Structure formats: structure tokens, C-alpha cells
Amino acid sequence: MDAQQNLFNTDPEPWILDDLDDFRTASIVFAEAPFGPYEYIIPPEMASSVLKGVRVQVPLGRGSRKVNGYCVEIDNGQKKPRSFDRSRLKPIANVIDEKPIISGSLLDLAGWISEYYLCPLGTVIETIVPAGVRSKAGTRNVVYLTVPNQVVAKLTQLQLPKKQAQALRIIAASPKALSIDQAAELAGCSTAPLKALCEKNLVTVHRERVHQNDHNLTGKAIEDDLALNPAQADALAKITQVIHAQQTETIVLHGITGSGKTEVYIRAIQEVIRHRKQAIVLVPEISLTPQTKQRFRARFERVAVLHSHLTPSERHWHWQQIASGQIDVVVGARSAVFAPLPQLGMIVIDEEHDGSFKQDKAPRYHAREVARKRAELSQTPLILGSATPALETYQKAISGEFKLARLPKRALDRPLPDVAAIDLRGEFASKTSRGGIGRQLHAAMRQALEDQGQVLLLLNRRGFATSIQCPSCGHVVECPNCDIALTHHQDTNRSVCHYCDHTILSPTHCIQCDFEGIRFAGLGTQKLEAEINSRFPAYSCLRMDSDTMQKHGSHEEALDRFREGEIRILLGTQMIAKGLDFPNVTLVGVINADTALHLPDFRAAERTFCLVTQVAGRTGRGDKGGRVLVQTFNPENPTIDAALGHDFERFAALEIPQREQFGYPPFRQLARIVIRGESEKQVEAFARQIGDRLEEHIEKDQLDVTVLGPAAAPITKLRGKYRFHLFLNSLHGSLLRSVIKKMTDQIKTPDDMQWIVDIDPLDML
Numbered sequence: 001m002d003a004q005q006n007l008f009n010t011d012p013e014p015w016i017l018d019d020l021d022d023f024r025t026a027s028i029v030f031a032e033a034p035f036g037p038y039e040y041i042i043p044p045e046m047a048s049s050v051l052k053g054v055r056v057q058v059p060l061g062r063g064s065r066k067v068n069g070y071c072v073e074i075d076n077g078q079k080k081p082r083s084f085d086r087s088r089l090k091p092i093a094n095v096i097d098e099k100p101i102i103s104g105s106l107l108d109l110a111g112w113i114s115e116y117y118l119c120p121l122g123t124v125i126e127t128i129v130p131a132g133v134r135s136k137a138g139t140r141n142v143v144y145l146t147v148p149n150q151v152v153a154k155l156t157q158l159q160l161p162k163k164q165a166q167a168l169r170i171i172a173a174s175p176k177a178l179s180i181d182q183a184a185e186l187a188g189c190s191t192a193p194l195k196a197l198c199e200k201n202l203v204t205v206h207r208e209r210v211h212q213n214d215h216n217l218t219g220k221a222i223e224d225d226l227a228l229n230p231a232q233a234d235a236l237a238k239i240t241q242v243i244h245a246q247q248t249e250t251i252v253l254h255g256i257t258g259s260g261k262t263e264v265y266i267r268a269i270q271e272v273i274r275h276r277k278q279a280i281v282l283v284p285e286i287s288l289t290p291q292t293k294q295r296f297r298a299r300f301e302r303v304a305v306l307h308s309h310l311t312p313s314e315r316h317w318h319w320q321q322i323a324s325g326q327i328d329v330v331v332g333a334r335s336a337v338f339a340p341l342p343q344l345g346m347i348v349i350d351e352e353h354d355g356s357f358k359q360d361k362a363p364r365y366h367a368r369e370v371a372r373k374r375a376e377l378s379q380t381p382l383i384l385g386s387a388t389p390a391l392e393t394y395q396k397a398i399s400g401e402f403k404l405a406r407l408p409k410r411a412l413d414r415p416l417p418d419v420a421a422i423d424l425r426g427e428f429a430s431k432t433s434r435g436g437i438g439r440q441l442h443a444a445m446r447q448a449l450e451d452q453g454q455v456l457l458l459l460n461r462r463g464f465a466t467s468i469q470c471p472s473c474g475h476v477v478e479c480p481n482c483d484i485a486l487t488h489h490q491d492t493n494r495s496v497c498h499y500c501d502h503t504i505l506s507p508t509h510c511i512q513c514d515f516e517g518i519r520f521a522g523l524g525t526q527k528l529e530a531e532i533n534s535r536f537p538a539y540s541c542l543r544m545d546s547d548t549m550q551k552h553g554s555h556e557e558a559l560d561r562f563r564e565g566e567i568r569i570l571l572g573t574q575m576i577a578k579g580l581d582f583p584n585v586t587l588v589g590v591i592n593a594d595t596a597l598h599l600p601d602f603r604a605a606e607r608t609f610c611l612v613t614q615v616a617g618r619t620g621r622g623d624k625g626g627r628v629l630v631q632t633f634n635p636e637n638p639t640i641d642a643a644l645g646h647d648f649e650r651f652a653a654l655e656i657p658q659r660e661q662f663g664y665p666p667f668r669q670l671a672r673i674v675i676r677g678e679s680e681k682q683v684e685a686f687a688r689q690i691g692d693r694l695e696e697h698i699e700k701d702q703l704d705v706t707v708l709g710p711a712a713a714p715i716t717k718l719r720g721k722y723r724f725h726l727f728l729n730s731l732h733g734s735l736l737r738s739v740i741k742k743m744t745d746q747i748k749t750p751d752d753m754q755w756i757v758d759i760d761p762l763d764m765l
């Protein structure tokens with residue numbers, strides 16, 4: 001009260017004094033609709049417990065049903081006009097958390113995400129704070145006993161029953177507080193004597209929430225620093241300069257595969273730790289292998305690795321360790337960008353071009369953008385590392401908005417592998433060659449295997465046959481829920497939709513014309529595996545795709561077997577393209593480089609370039625060197641050609657002007673609105689309505705925003721729903737958001753329809 005009275009310069013009027021406490025209000029948001037924020041009165045008895053970031057229980061709606069929400073703002077009354085009518089406000093019913101569940105700085109970040117991605121703040125908070133933390137998973141309330149000093153002083157004079165005396169002596173002698181269970185065990189008694197001691201006020205009691213399991217995150221840094229090559233030293237100097245300046249800046253570390261980016265991250269993090277700060281390292285989920293973990297564990301003592309298989313209780317425990325400053329380095333996938341480090345000193349995003357950094361449900365955030373904001377809020381550097389930076393990132397680096405550091409050579413001066421294209425048109429013109437492996441690739445595989453090398457084959461399509469068609473009537477078996485052909489899986493004899501998992505027994509005859517002799521066409525990883533086994537029966541082969549790698553740990557186990565040489569041929573989807581470092585891989589084969597090239601997506605070329613470059617980088621890492629063969633129907637395609645030459649700059653120089661010409665990112669910001677529902681006609685009509693509203697606002701205010709569509713989405717039907725989409729683009733993201741917000745406020749969504757807004761979309765289908 002005293003402190004608050006000082007806020008008034010003149011003598012306050014009596015009524016203000018009286019009402020000061022219940023004049024304080026809190027803004028509360030909810031994770032589900034209605035999202036708020038709504039104002040609630042803070043009752044005087046909760047004055048010290050309602051804090052920014054705690055959860056509270058409040059009455060909501062006419063029936064005043066009790067709902068949990070987050071307190072995101074506290075208003076001591078100064079912000080409101082005197083005429084403010086408080087009679088409509090309800091008081092907060094309960095405070096749930098003793099301490100804020102989300103820190104002030106993360107709450108600021110949440111506010112930014114909510115604005116930028118047009119997502120309710122409550123939903124953002126529940127994305128930042130893991131469910132295990134919210135439910136306090138893995139903890140229980142423990143009652144601790146201590147003996148007050150004045151009792152200790154007269155311990156010998158007390159007349160107590162034998163068991164009580166014994167228990168009291170043990171509790172008093174213990175260097176740290178004992179729980180009831182521990183005390184009972186040590187004293188060899190039941191809890192009854194302990195209760196008696198409490199009632200006599202001879203022991204004091206306090207309660208604490210403790211974790212049931214303890215995990216160990218501290219290790220020993222066992223490996224020494226490597227002597228940096230000049231390019232690494234230069235990159236490190238650029239980063240440390242920003243660390244020392246205590247500023248925020250984004251540094252793009254463009255280093256070819258195997259150029260030693262990780263060593264640069266590690267040295268920069270050491271510098272951060274010397275400043276008594278902590279660092280976050282984000283990697284694609286698929287790279288969270290023990291190999292990555294080992295690399296950081298070998299160099300830092302206090303490392304937490306956050307992977308998607310942590311139990312809620314483990315997640316909660318890690319969160320608390322991190323929040324209490326026990327951890328120096330957090331390594332994790334996308335959501336680790338929210339790790340609650342108390343003194344954040346740097347964020348690193350490795351393989352920053354990777355699509356897994358964008359979340360595909362609300363909030364549809366990209367960890368790179370969030371990291372940039374978080375780095376800015378904490379005035380720390382952000383490092384974006386990649387051999388194939390996203391063009392959005394690269395454009396900013398060459399335009400000077402970001403700093404750029406290059407590692408143009410492989411560490412240890414190993415040459416990049418020789419990459420050659422094999423023209424599939426020639427390969428399959430002759431009838432002698434069948435299946436997915438052409439003549440030249442077959443010969444190269446034979447050679448590599450005979451020379452004791454290992455082979456990696458990339459085919460970015462899982463399943464056995466990617467289409468099932470009747471040769472008589474031409475009918476193609478499609479998913480009843482989606483606009484997609486089913487894929488035949490031979491191991492289970494099932495046909496599966498790769499979008500919604502709809503599964504049927506693979507047909508033996510055509511359901512349309514009854515013709516017996518259905519054709520399973522198109523090449524998937526299962527069929528390729530069968531082909532390899534029949535071509536190279538003497539060599540062990542392993543398939544790695546999301547069908548074979550479902551169990552936690554199977555990915556690591558497979559890679560271990562490959563590393564030890566037990567497996568000679570590893571084939572798989574893009575899973576095998578990332579981050580693997582196996583010196584004995586002397587041949588990489590790309591079965592079909594064109595699978596993604598012709599998708600209706602302006603990033604199709606970028607994805608193709610990236611995939612081919614990344615998989616090519618998996619070889620030539622040892623003394624034996626390596627080669628790469630890329631099978632393609634489009635050898636003259638400039639994207640494929642640039643990838644064959646490991647030439648990112650050339651690819652960027654080709655692609656960036658096109659982005660500019662067509663108004664794509666990074667030149668204009670993009671938003672996508674997807675509308676879905678059960679009736680195609682109604683979806684289209686509602687999409688038009690949305691489009692018209694957007695156009696109205698743009699015209700009225702003469703805004704520089706372009707609307708494209710509505711049009712049917714390339715995957716027109718998905719999980720039983722029809723889909724239409726619209727794109728908006730503008731030079732200024734803020735205009736996009738304001739137009740969309742105005743439209744949202746006005747439009748009424750029909751009951752059986754849903755729609756989403758995706759800012760900076762990666763998914764165009």
C-alpha cells in the first residue's frame with residue numbers, strides 16, 4: 001500500500017485510497033476459445049500472488065464457469081481512466097502457481113509470436129511451456145522435518161517416549177532436512193512418533209515439490225579443441241566480436257558439407273560460457289542422434305539434449321534444470337528455441353534451411369524467426385549455419401542485413417566428391433536395364449563394394465509401388481479421403497495413403513472392371529531394397545525410412561550398424577541425406593533427382609538443390625575419397641547442374657532474380673490462408689467471401705498488398721475435406737497482418753468450415 005500511495009503526487013481523494021486494492025486488475029488469456037485477453041479484478045488477498053506469468057482460475061461467461069488462464073499483464077490502476085466502470089469486472093477466483101510458470105522475457109517473446117503469426121497468446125504460451133511442466137509431471141509433494149535451534153539446545157533435557165526421542169535425535173543430527181519417509185526409515189519407526197513430535201512443536205514441517213527421479217546431465221569435457229583452419233578462425237572472430245559487443249546480430253555461417261561448422265559453434269559457445277552465459281543449439285529433429293549428443297558432451301560439462309522422446313516428467317526435470325542455471329548448452333529441435341535459460345548468450349541454428357524448423361500447427365512459427373527475435377530481446381548473436389542456406393537467409397547475408405562468414409573448403413583439405421549426372425533417358429531406352437538402378441550406377445556400386453567401400457542410395461519415396469493401376473481400364477486406386485494415389489507396401493500387403501494413413505488390403509483385381517492382374521507401378525524404397533538384394537545378394541543392405549524407423553532408437557541402431565561396416569549398402573529417404581559423417585562411404589547414388597523438381601511450389605528447385613547437395617556431402621569424408629552419381633531425366637536443368645558442381649552461389653544467382661520477379665520471399669512477405677470443409681462448393685464460396693473481404697480492405701486503404709486466389713489447393717482433398725487456398729503478399733508484413741486481422745474480425749465462419757492463416761508458409765500444397 002505504501003509504495004502505491006507514492007504513485008500519486010497530490011493527496012489522493014479518499015475514495016481512491018479505499019478502492020486502491022480492488023482497482024488493480026490483471027489481463028488473463030486462455031489457451032482455448034474464447035482466448036481473451038479479459039480483465040479481472042485482483043482481490044486484495046491475492047495482491048502479492050497474482051504475478052505476470054502465473055496461472056489463475058477465473059469465472060468465465062454468463063454461467064461463470066471456472067476456467068484456467070494465464071496472467072499476462074497487471075494494471076495497478078494508473079492505465080485506466082477514472083471513468084472506468086469496474087462493476088462489470090469479475091474477481092480472480094484462485095491462483096494456481098506459486099511462481100510464474102513462464103519468465104518475463106519468454107512472455108515478451110510469446111507476445112511477439114502472437115502478433116507476428118496471428119495466433120492467440122494463450123495458445124502460444126502453451127506451445128512455449130511444455131505440457132509436462134504445466135502438469136508438474138514427475139514431481140510430488142514431500143514433507144520435510146527439521147528441529148528448531150531452541151529445541152536442539154535442550155535436546156538432552158526432554159522427557160519423551162523412547163521412539164520419539166530416538167527419531168528426534170536422528171532428525172536433529174541430520175545435516176539436511178529429512179523427509180517423513182527418510183526419518184521413519186532411519187529411526188526404524190512408523191510415522192506415528194513423528195506426528196507426535198510435530199504436535200508437540202518439537203519439529204517443524206515444510207512442504208516442497210520434488211522430482212521423483214534425478215537424471216545426470218553433468219559430464220566431463222574429454223576432448224580438446226582442434227586447431228582451427230584460417231576460414232574457421234575468421235568465422236569465429238566474426239562471432240566473438242558480436243559476443244563481446246553484447247549486441248544482437250545474425251551471422252550466416254555458409255560452410256560446405258564437412259567444412260567444420262560444428263567446431264566453430266563449439267568454440268563460440270565456449271566464449272559465451274566464459275561470459276557466464278548459456279547457449280542454445282537447434283538442429284533438425286533427425287540429427288538428434290547420439291552422434292550429435294556425443295560431440296557436445298565431449299566438449300562441455302553441462303549439456304541438456306532435448307529430443308522428442310523425452311517423457312513429460314523428463315521434460316519437466318530438464319526445464320527446471322535449465323531454468324535454474326544448471327545447464328550451459330541446450331541442444332534440441334525446433335521447440336528448444338524456448339529453453340528457459342536464465343542468461344541466454346547465443347543461439348545457433350545448424351542446417352538452418354531445414355523445413356522441420358517450421359511448426360505445422362498453430363502457432364505456425366519458424367524457429368529461425370523466433371530465434372532472431374529472442375536474440376534481439378536478449379542482445380545476443382544468432383548463428384545460422386548451412387551448406388545450403390535458405391534463399392531468404394542468403395539474400396539477407398549478401399545484402400548486408402546479416403553478417404556472412406564462409407567456410408569454402410572441407411576441414412583437413414579433403415576434396416569435395418566428384419559428382420556426375422546419369423541421363424535416365426539413355427539408361428532406360430534400352431530394354432536390358434530395368435528397375436531403379438541404371439547400368440552405370442550398378443557398375444559403380446559393384447566397384448565400390450569390391451573395394452571395401454560403403455554405398456548410400458537416396459530415394460525420396462517410401463513404400464513399394466507408388467501407384468496401383470488397372471492395366472485394362474486404367475483405374476488408379478486412390479484414397480477415399482484424399483486426392484492421392486495409394487502406395488502399395490509389400491511387407492504388409494497393404495495399400496496406404498501417405499497423407500492420412502488410410503489403409504486397405506492391397507487389391508488383387510480391379511475394383512472397377514474386375515480385371516485380374518493389377519499393376520503395381522512406381523518405385524518406392526521397398527521395391528528398391530528388393531532390387532538391391534537381387535542385384536547384390538552378397539552384401540548386406542538396410543532400408544531407412546519412416547516405416548522402418550518407427551521405434552525410438554532404431555535410427556541410431558541402424559547408423560551404428562552402418563558405421564561398424566556390418567551394413568554395406570544403406571538406402572533411404574531424405575533421412576539419410578542429413579548430417580551423417582561416415583568416412584568409408586565411397587559412393588552416393590541418387591536414384592531419381594527429379595522427384596521434387598516439378599511440384600507446384602516455388603521452392604521446388606531449392607529443395608531439389610538442397611537434397612542433392614546434402615546427400616552428395618555424405619561421401620569423400622575419408623582417405624579413400626568418394627563419388628556421387630545422380631540419376632535424372634533432366635541433366636540440363638540448371639538446378640541439377642548447379643548441384644552437380646556443388647555450386648550454391650550459382651544456384652542462388654539463378655534463383656534469386658526469379659524470386660524477385662515473381663514477388664516471392666525474401667522480396668515480398670507471404671501469407672497463406674487455407675479453407676477446408678466437407679462440401680467443395682461451400683468451401684469455394686467461403687474462400688471467395690474471404691478473398692472479397694481482403695480485397696475490399698486493400699482497395700479502401702490503397703494498400704500495397706496483392707491477393708492471389710482463391711484456388712483449389714494442389715491437394716484438393718485431404719482427410720475427407722476439400723481445400724481451397726489464397727495467398728497474400730506485400731513488401732511489408734505488417735500490412736499483411738492488419739488486412740488479415742480486419743477480415744478476421746468481420747467474417748463469420750460457417751459451422752462446418754475451418755480455416756487457418758500461415759505466415760511465411762513453407763507448405764504450398
Ligand code: ADP
Nearest residue numbers: 226227228229255257258259260261262263411
Ligand atoms: P560440417 O558440420 O561443416 O558438415 P563437421 O563439423 O562435421 O563439418 O566437420 C567435419 C569433420 O572435420 C569432422 O570430423 C571434424 O572433427 C573435422 N574437423 C573440423 N574442423 C577441424 C579442424 N580445424 N582440424 C581438424 N579436423 C577438423
Ligand code: ZN
Nearest residue numbers: 479482497500
Ligand atoms: Zn488419405
